[in-house]
Amino acid sequence: MTTFLIIAVIVLIFLVIVQIAKASEYVSVLKGEKVAQQQSNKINAFLMIAFLVLGLIGVYICNEMYYKDTLFPQGSASVQGEKVDSMFMITTAVTGIVFLITQILLFVFAYKYQEKENRKVFYFPHNTTMEYIWTGIPAIALTVLVAIGLRNWFEFTSEAPKNAIVVEITGKQFGWIYRYGGKDGILGKKYYKNIDEAGSNQLGQIWDDEANHDDVVTTQAMYIVKDRPAKLVINSRDVIHDVGLPHFRMKMDAVPGIPTTLWFTPKYTTKEMKERTKNPNFQYEISCDQMCGNGHYSMKGLVEVVTQAEYDAWLAKQKPNYYAAFPDKDPSNAKQPADTAAKSATAQVVLAKKTKI
Amino acid sequence: MSTEAVLHANVGTAGAQDVHHAHDAHHGDHHHHESFISKYVFSMDHKMIAKQFLITGMVWAVLGGLMSVLFRLQLGYPDSTFPILEDLLGKWAKGGRISAEAYYALVTTHGTVLVFFVLTAGLSGTFSNFLIPLQVGARDMASPFMNMLSYWFFFTASVIMLSSIFVETGPFSGGWTAYPPLSALGDASPGSKTGMDLWLVSMALFVVSSLLGGLNYIATVLNMRTKGMSMTRLPLTIWAFFFTAVLGVLSFPVLFSGFILLIFDRHFGTSFYLSDIFVASTQQALPNEGGSAILYQHLFWFLGHPEVYIILLPAMGMASEILSTNARKPIFGYMAMVASLFAIAVLAFLVWAHHMFVTGLNPFLGSIFVLLTLLIAIPSAIKVFNWLTTLWRGNIRFTPGMLFAIGFVSLFISGGLTGIFLGNSALDIHLHDTYFVIAHFHIVMGVASMFGMFAGVYHWYPKMYGRYMNNTLAYIHFWVTLVGAYLIFWPMHYQGLAGMPRRYYDYSVWESFKHFTELNRFISTVAMVVFAVQFLFLINFFYSIWKGRKVTTQNPWGATTLEWTTPINPGHGNWPGEIPEVHRWAYDYGKDGVEYIPQTQKIGENESAHH
Numbered sequence: 018m019t020t021f022l023i024i025a026v027i028v029l030i031f032l033v034i035v036q037i038a039k040a041s042e043y044v045s046v047l048k049g050e051k052v053a054q055q056q057s058n059k060i061n062a063f064l065m066i067a068f069l070v071l072g073l074i075g076v077y078i079c080n081e082m083y084y085k086d087t088l089f090p091q092g093s094a095s096v097q098g099e100k101v102d103s104m105f106m107i108t109t110a111v112t113g114i115v116f117l118i119t120q121i122l123l124f125v126f127a128y129k130y131q132e133k134e135n136r137k138v139f140y141f142p143h144n145t146t147m148e149y150i151w152t153g154i155p156a157i158a159l160t161v162l163v164a165i166g167l168r169n170w171f172e173f174t175s176e177a178p179k180n181a182i183v184v185e186i187t188g189k190q191f192g193w194i195y196r197y198g199g200k201d202g203i204l205g206k207k208y209y210k211n212i213d214e215a216g217s218n219q220l221g222q223i224w225d226d227e228a229n230h231d232d233v234v235t236t237q238a239m240y241i242v243k244d245r246p247a248k249l250v251i252n253s254r255d256v257i258h259d260v261g262l263p264h265f266r267m268k269m270d271a272v273p274g275i276p277t278t279l280w281f282t283p284k285y286t287t288k289e290m291k292e293r294t295k296n297p298n299f300q301y302e303i304s305c306d307q308m309c310g311n312g313h314y315s316m317k318g319l320v321e322v323v324t325q326a327e328y329d330a331w332l333a334k335q336k337p338n339y340y341a342a343f344p345d346k347d348p349s350n351a352k353q354p355a356d357t358a359a360k361s362a363t364a365q366v367v368l369a370k371k372t373k374i
Numbered sequence: 375m376s377t378e379a380v381l382h383a384n385v386g387t388a389g390a391q392d393v394h395h396a397h398d399a400h401h402g403d404h405h406h407h408e409s410f411i412s413k414y415v416f417s418m419d420h421k422m423i424a425k426q427f428l429i430t431g432m433v434w435a436v437l438g439g440l441m442s443v444l445f446r447l448q449l450g451y452p453d454s455t456f457p458i459l460e461d462l463l464g465k466w467a468k469g470g471r472i473s474a475e476a477y478y479a480l481v482t483t484h485g486t487v488l489v490f491f492v493l494t495a496g497l498s499g500t501f502s503n504f505l506i507p508l509q510v511g512a513r514d515m516a517s518p519f520m521n522m523l524s525y526w527f528f529f530t531a532s533v534i535m536l537s538s539i540f541v542e543t544g545p546f547s548g549g550w551t552a553y554p555p556l557s558a559l560g561d562a563s564p565g566s567k568t569g570m571d572l573w574l575v576s577m578a579l580f581v582v583s584s585l586l587g588g589l590n591y592i593a594t595v596l597n598m599r600t601k602g603m604s605m606t607r608l609p610l611t612i613w614a615f616f617f618t619a620v621l622g623v624l625s626f627p628v629l630f631s632g633f634i635l636l637i638f639d640r641h642f643g644t645s646f647y648l649s650d651i652f653v654a655s656t657q658q659a660l661p662n663e664g665g666s667a668i669l670y671q672h673l674f675w676f677l678g679h680p681e682v683y684i685i686l687l688p689a690m691g692m693a694s695e696i697l698s699t700n701a702r703k704p705i706f707g708y709m710a711m712v713a714s715l716f717a718i719a720v721l722a723f724l725v726w727a728h729h730m731f732v733t734g735l736n737p738f739l740g741s742i743f744v745l746l747t748l749l750i751a752i753p754s755a756i757k758v759f760n761w762l763t764t765l766w767r768g769n770i771r772f773t774p775g776m777l778f779a780i781g782f783v784s785l786f787i788s789g790g791l792t793g794i795f796l797g798n799s800a801l802d803i804h805l806h807d808t809y810f811v812i813a814h815f816h817i818v819m820g821v822a823s824m825f826g827m828f829a830g831v832y833h834w835y836p837k838m839y840g841r842y843m844n845n846t847l848a849y850i851h852f853w854v855t856l857v858g859a860y861l862i863f864w865p866m867h868y869q870g871l872a873g874m875p876r877r878y879y880d881y882s883v884w885e886s887f888k889h890f891t892e893l894n895r896f897i898s899t900v901a902m903v904v905f906a907v908q909f910l911f912l913i914n915f916f917y918s919i920w921k922g923r924k925v926t927t928q929n930p931w932g933a934t935t936l937e938w939t940t941p942i943n944p945g946h947g948n949w950p951g952e953i954p955e956v957h958r959w960a961y962d963y964g965k966d967g968v969e970y971i972p973q974t975q976k977i978g979e980n981e982s983a984h985h
Contacts, residue, residue: 020458027906035913038846042923045845054771057845061772064853065780072860083868086889101804105871108801112791119758119787126765127780130701131772138964139767142704147763148756155755159748162798167741169800174737190562190654209650210659221652221659251734254652256556257667259732259807263873263886266804270733272667273555274649277734302886306732306807306875308549310556310563311474314878 055132062131069124073117088263091294094301094322095281098266100169107165111158173267177248177280182328184239185250186303187220188258188271191312193303194219197233199337204250205229209273212254217341220254224339234338238319239303241283242328248280258316261306264290265320270307283322290322408946416526418518419946423525424504425838428831430525430532431496432912434487437536439905441484448472450898452880452891466544474879478547479539479565481877485550486573487535488820490580493685495528497827498622501688502591502615504834508937509609511600511954513947516593520586527583531576538572546573549877551678554647554670558639559660561653570640574633581630584622591619600936602956606712607973609935609960610705613712614691617719618684625680625723632673639665646670668733675726682819683722687715689826690757690786693779695960696833697761699933700776701768702969704961707760714753714760721750731799732806740799747797754790758783769964773931774848775833781856782825788860789818792867807877810870813863821859828852828911835915836930840943841922847914851907858904862897869893934972935960 045053084090093099130136177183185196185204198204205228211221222229241247251260253271260279261268269279291299303318323331340347417423447456448471455470466476503521507514515521538545547565548556552573560567595608595616608616635646639662647670648662698705705711727735727743761783770776792814796802805811828851835843874887881887881894929938936956940948954974962971966982 031909031913034850034910035847035917038844038850038914041846042844046923057849058770058772061777061849062770065772068853068856075860076864079865079868083865083893086893087868087871088873089871098804101801104798104801105795105804108795108798112794115755116787116791119762120784122762123765123780123783123787126762126768127770127772130765130768130770132702132769136769137967138701138703138769140704140964140966141706141763141767142961143707143709148707148710148760151759152752152756155752159751159794162794163745163748166744166798166800170741170744171737173800173803174740189652209652212652212659214654214657254650255654256559256562256651257553261807261873261875263804263808268732268803268806272734273651274663275666275668275734296885298885300885302884304873304875304884304886308478308553308556308877311478311547311565311879313478314474314880315883317883 058132062128065124066128069121069128072120088266091264091290093264093266094285094290095265095267095283097169097173097281098264100172101266104165104169108162111162115155173279173281177278178246181246181248181280182241183248183250184241185220185252186239186260186271186318187252187254188260188305188309188316189219189254190256190310191305191316192236193239193260193316193318194254195235195237195239195318196220196338197235197332197335198228199231199233201228201231203228205232209254217338220338222338222342224342230339231337232339233332233335234341235335238321240321240323240328240331242325243283243286243289243322245325246280246282248278251277251279256309257307258305258309259307260318261304262301262320263304264301268306283320286322286324287320416522418514418522420503420507420515420518420521421838421944421946421948423521424500426525427495427499427503427528430529431492431500432915434491434532435496436908436912438484438487438492439908441480441487443902443905444472445477445480445484446898446901448477448879450895452882475544475547475564477879478549478563478877479545479569482547482549482565483535483539483545486546486577489550489681489685490577491528491532491535493820493823493827494584494622494681495580497823497830498615498618498684498688499525499528499587500827501611501692501830501834502587502619504838505611505937506591506594506615507598508837508940508944508948509612509935509960510595510598511603511936511956512594512598513949513953515590516598517590521590524583524586524590527579527586531579531583534572534576534579538569538576541568541572543567543569545569551671551674552636553674554636554639554667555651558636558647559651559653560640561655574637578630578633581626581633584626588619588622588626591615592623595619600953600956603936603973606709607956607959609691610694610708610711610715611688611691613715614687614694617715618687621680621684621687621719621722625677625684628673629677632670632677635673636670668730668735671730671733672726675729676723678729679726680722682815683718685819685823686786686826687718689782689823689829690715692826692830692833693782694761694764695935696775696779696829697764697783698961698963699833699931700771700773700779701765702771702932702963703764703768704963704965705760706763706766707756708959708961710756711760714756717753718750721746721753725750725797728797728799728802731802744797744799748794750797751790751794754786758787758790773832774843774845774852775829777849777852778825778829778832781852782822782829784856785817785822785825785859788864789814789816789822793818804873805870807875808870809866809874809876812876813866813870816866817859817863821863825855828855831915833931834937835918835922836925836942837937837940837944839919839922840925841918842925842930843914843918843922847910851911851914854907855904858900858907861900862904865893865897929972932970934962934970936973939972939974 093102187194206223206226207221208223209221251269251271253273258271265281267279267281269277291297301320305313305316344350457470459467460470466473543564546569556562557566557570595612638644639647645662645665647667648665651660694705725747728747731740796805796814832848869890925942939954956973957976958973960973
């Protein structure tokens with residue numbers, strides 16, 4: 018009922034506007050087209066200047082209201098991100114000046130040179146000097162911006178430092194899988210046809226490769242260490258995803274078949290960030306930034322930035338994925354006398370997987 | 375009127391015209407006995423085809439706009455239910471809330487139809503068709519038949535796209551860029567099943583339409599200019615349409631090839647784009663190995679970026695023409711304007727990978743694309759300053775067309791400047807695929823080009839239908855749309871700076887993005903108002919076709935270009951007599967104290983230096 022009421026009201030408003038518009042056309046015919054045109058010209062010229070003034074006030078208010086909601090007040094959570102932020106500020110300053118000058122000129126000219134009966138227009142088809150000036154100044158400004166940008170770009174995309182923690186992050190519909198190299202620090206080889214979710218091998222690790230035997234696989238969160246570079250090796254299992262790390266100002270696509278990397282140095286632990294943002298629920302979230310299907314919006318990952326000691330303690334607690342796939346190889350299981358029970362459990366898993374397919 | 379005097383003078387010197395024109399004049403007489411079908415349906419008159427493109431474009435604009443209202447409803451009111459949605463959309467909005475599937479289908483279809491059907495076919499199809507023959511002085515396009523085909527291919531593409539909305543698995547829902555593997559695998563997303571096949575067929579037909587049209591525009595501009603109409607005397611509209619057509623002809627085939635490979639990957643087991651894929655919904659590893667999903671992005675953006683300029687250049691051309699006409703002043707720096715159009719057209723081909731800075735492409739390659747991308751800012755800056763100088767010391771009439779042209783310049787500045795942020799790869803990393811990007815391209819490409827289109831419709835409406843549109847409605851339409859567009863898209867920059875990703879159905883589970891609930895609601899509300907106000911334009915447009923104030927003078931705006939030398943309601947063939955000869959450039963406004971001198975007027979003996 019209310020829906021129909023709303024529609025009826027809208028239609029009514031439209032009818033009124035159309036009727037007024039029609040009436041004003043008749044009035045303008047009666048008044049004489051010239052007079053009517055002069056009047057509407059004045060009104061529109063006034064609106065031009067009003068739009069400029071109110072618009073600039075609006076820009077200011079918008080900034081007052083929403084700047085605090087951006088990531089800038091809390092600062093970048095990575096060393097590299099600071100450069101992104103300073104680049105942003107420089108670019109805003111440069112473009113802001115251009116924005117103000119051009120918008121003000123546009124609307125002021127529109128207002129100032131509104132039609133007047135006796136105004137003679139200035140026949141001014143071209144002026145080479147002026148054109149050189151406004152070709153040259155933008156060129157110089159852009160050269161500066163490009164120079165700053167490329168210096169940062171090459172730094173961000175350079176090889177990660179040697180002491181970096183290497184984490185493999187793999188996107189899938191719709192979640193993230195993290196893998197650590199374990200004790201040897203080497204990520205074992207994998208092949209996508211080995212993926213076997215029921216058999217605890219969601220990445221397709223090749224078990225013949227011994228480097229895999231100590232690799233830790235988790236879907237809970239990505240643990241990295243404050244002040245120590247973290248290098249992400251990024252994969253996808255199905256469609257293109259994107260590892261979006263807004264707090265660290267980093268982002269990289271996860272492309273099936275083509276591993277990518279990115280690295281950064283976190284500056285604050287998650288705990289410190291909770292204090293900085295005064296938000297006890299603060300989390301470093303990983304957002305998927307590439308359309309990946311109907312669950313795209315829910316593809317959330319977590320980064321836990323911790324101290325080196327906390328990291329070591331966490332890693333020590335993690336069981337290699339090898340033992341999940343082969344519980345009988347797990348030393349903690351082997352101690353139990355009922356070794357055969359574990360084996361039969363494995364067999365059951367295999368059976369369950371087969372029936373599923 | 376001086377215009378008519380000149381026209382008659384030219385008819386008098388018919389002997390001087392070449393044989394070609396005389397033949398055309400004769401040809402033009404044959405079209406008096408047209409049936410309804412040949413006049414309104416399978417018309418070969420460029421003016422009628424232009425109207426067909428325009429009205430089809432309007433239908434799509436309404437549908438595409440409505441889609442955006444629907445998904446903005448979800449974004450603005452994620453916790454509310456609207457029972458009417460279930461009545462309208464059925465299973466796509468169970469319980470009165472749009473489902474994620476429907477949301478992504480809406481987002482995708484909105485993007486596809488707005489970019490291709492409205493702002494390419496509706497804009498370039500309408501105005502290239504309408505204005506090229508009229509402004510270069512030709513009876514029709516080089517090939518009226520191909521021109522007709524161009525429309526009907528577009529129409530067929532439209533029907534197929536529309537039909538995809540009604541298939542059981544839904545229309546394609548992987549974003550208008552249709553990146554594989556998502557777009558290649560039906561098991562990864564229901565929208566990638568039948569919906570995607572229809573999408574691809576529709577787009578392939580659209581490419582055909584676009585090529586038929588583009589080749590025609592190029593041939594007409596190059597070969598069918600009237601006597602005296604040298605390239606440097608062309609109005610800037612024609613230059614813009616010309617470069618637009620060149621861009622389309624060179625880039626659409628690349629997109630087409632990309633689509634063909636995608637069809638192969640979808641149905642014939644090839645692995646152009648596919649490799650190392652394990653589909654979770656079926657628990658199966660696909661046999662495809664060795665393909666590159668990034669290859670598609672290169673092929674797509676090789677069109678995709680020029681496409682931005684295919685959309686923007688016609689709007690630039692029309693804004694230039696309308697600003698100059700209504701400021702009663704020549705466009706400033708005509709040659710610089712042509713050169714900057716040319717520069718933009720060339721650079722358009724060399725910047726596509728700036729859409730791919732975070733795909734893991736070679737950083738060196740990325741740096742080249744940064745450099746070339748930011749170079750575009752230079753011709754863009756030239757254009758803006760030249761428009762400003764055109765207004766300076768003019769005598770401005772705020773016709774509805776002029777208002778929209780000024781609005782176009784304002785939006786082009788605002789949206790263009792944010793391009794400097796995004797084109798700089800190191801900064802793009804943070805902003806990529808956030809609301810900052812949405813704000814940027816909607817302002818600079820979407821709304822600005824829409825403004826160019828509105829400017830064109832209001833300005834050339836008297837030529838299209840021999841009547842005026844209602845000014846009061848037009849003023850309301852302009853001011854609400856301009857203010858609304860800024861209110862919608864300006865705050866989105868801030869959401870982008872918070873890292874808020876695009877194409878999210880719901881932000882409530884995200885600690886980092888959920889604090890924008892109120893702003894989202896505000897944006898959605900304004901979007902609905904702006905959408906509603908567009909109906910004022912539609913009412914005005916269709917009402918005025920039959921009931922608008924009649925045009926009584928041949929040249930209502932006091933313009934210099936050739937279309938205003940035709941009769942008020944030109945028939946097929948445009949000029950009843952000889953095609954007028956051109957003696958000067960298109961921008962002699964206010965020269966030697968004369969308000970305007972039509973292109974057809976001979977250079978006077980005491981005239982100051984001419985162009």
